[in-house]
Amino acid sequence: MxxxxxxxxxxxxxxxxxxxxxxxxxxxxxxxxxxxxxxxxxxxxxxxxxxxxxxxxxxxxxxxxxxxxxxxxxxxxxxxxxxxxxxxxxxxxxxxxxxxxxxxxxxxxxxxxxxxxxxxxxxxxxxxxxxxxxxxxxxxxxxxxxxxxxxxxxxxxxxxxxxxxxxxxxxxxxxxxxxxxxxxxxxxxxxxxxxxxxxxxxLRGNTCVDVTVRVLGHPVHSGQFGGPILDANTLAAMLIASMYDENGSLVVPGVASEEPIGGLQRDLDEASLRADAAVVDGYRLAGTDSLASRLWTKPSVTVIGFDSHPVDGSFNVIADAARFRLSMRTSPNQKPAEAQQALADFLKAHAPFGAEVTVEAGENGQGxxxxxxxxxxxxxxxxxxxxxxxxxxxxxxxxxxxxxxxxxxxxxxxxxxxxxxxxxxxxxxxxxxxxxxxxxxxxxxxxxxxxxxxxx
CATH class of the missing domain: 3.40.630.10 (Zn peptidases)
Incomplete structure (x- = not known):
């Protein structure tokens, strides 16, 4: 030496x-x-x-x-x-x-x-x-x-x-x-x-899935069928919301959650995070426990794409199908393919009102x-x-x-x-x-x- x-x-x-x-x-x-x-x-x-x-x-x-x-x-x-x-x-x-x-x-x-x-x-x-x-x-x-x-x-x-x-x-x-x-x-x-x-x-890992929610074989008029038949966009929103509890924490079985590796010397400052991300004043940050764990080692899911009819030019029909892409950040030590499968199983098991849900697997990146x-x-x-x-x-x-x-x-x-x-x-x-x-x-x-x- x-x-x-x-x-x-x-x-x-x-x-x-x-x-x-x-x-x-x-x-x-x-x-x-x-x-x-x-x-x-x-x-x-x-x-x-x-x-x-x-x-x-x-x-x-x-x-x-x-x-x-x-x-x-x-x-x-x-x-x-x-x-x-x-x-x-x-x-x-x-x-x-x-x-x-x-x-x-x-x-x-x-x-x-x-x-x-x-x-x-x-x-x-x-x-x-x-x-x-x-x-x-x-x-x-x-x-x-x-x-x-x-x-x-x-x-x-x-x-x-x-x-x-x-x-x-x-x-x-x-x-x-x-x-x-x-x-x-x-x-x-x-x-x-x-x-x-x-x-x-x-470093968190990452994975993604494309999800299609289908309720009809083709679009129908909302005045004729609206009520007992919910549109696919609403059903997709219900399905997305089912992944979270009342605190905004992800509740998908099989998707792992970890605490900060090596312990937490100091937590992140909420005021700084809100300012850096330009969070609107009334929004309450989702999740529980330290901000560090929520940002570094706990999983998160983000809707990064959603296929729907634009507001401009919309008319009174019940959408037959909705398609969206979920991007998941996985805990550092979990295999992303394992988390991806758990997410897919959860989505198919929680199809709102028995709608048809199909999940297409995307790419994985290890944490x-x-x-x-x-x-x-x-x-x-x-x-x-x-x-x-x-x-x-x-x-x-x-x-x-x-x-x-x-x-x-x-x-x-x-x-x-x-x-x-x-x-x-x-x-x-x-x-x-x-x-x-x-x-x-x-x-x-x-x-x-x-x-x-x-x-x-």
Missing amino acids: TNTSVDELRSRVEADWQRVVKVLEDKIALKSVSANGITGEHMKRSAEFVADVLKAEGVDARVVQSENPDGTPGAWEVVGSRIVDPAARTVLLYAHHDVQPVPDPSEWDTDPFVATTKDDGRLYGRGAADDGGGIAIHSGALRALGDDLGVNIKVFIEGEEEMGSPSFIPFIEAHRDEFESDVIIVADSGNWSAEIPSLTTS WAMDPDSVVVKDAETALETAFGVEPANKGEGGSIPFIPELQRLFPGAQVLVTGPEDPKANAHSPNESIDLASLKKNILAEALLLRSLAA
């Missing part, structure tokens, strides 16, 4: 700071929007830039083009390694170099592809946080450790994360040796706030939960606390990052840690994306301290 002190590492991060900021500024200027074509020259230039940044830290980084499942050319990926001792632990560092598009630059206060530092201590630009910040963390941590690096490093900087990673699994399977590791650090999430660090403890009791997790929490000067408040995510459980599935012996440069003000995927520079500096120190601990 390296004897480099915390103060020495902190001093090295400080001395390297202007280089790190320049890396971030140059990365933003590359306009690496994967939605404009993952195989494009702009994406290749972005990958080559990142490879050069990592080469400067002793990583034999190179750019490789992936292949989609259908055999067509895929994204430009960056892979490489720095082996210090074949007997030492191996750590895979993940980030992605593609960024979200900017549909309307007029919604930004600055040029989205010109890095701009403001008096609030934040650097603004598309990809500043997501995930230029992740690249900056890895680069800064490796520079801080320098020749004192005591673990083997492998890197994978992805070029299509914002496009759903279609070639991710084929690429890993074709380059399995590039990914074999003991610990995987995914720097693509964020902290509780700019001042309070976090590990991401869990993920870290092992809160592992030594690696404890090392990461200690590193965060040392770097930030406050105890971390670990948090889950209500959404899904499908490649993380896939990484865990492909490399079951590896410990996965999800860290990252974002905070609630980062506006990733939105106008005025930014990164808190003081927090970024602490994140770099935290990763350097973690890599130092992993050398034990």
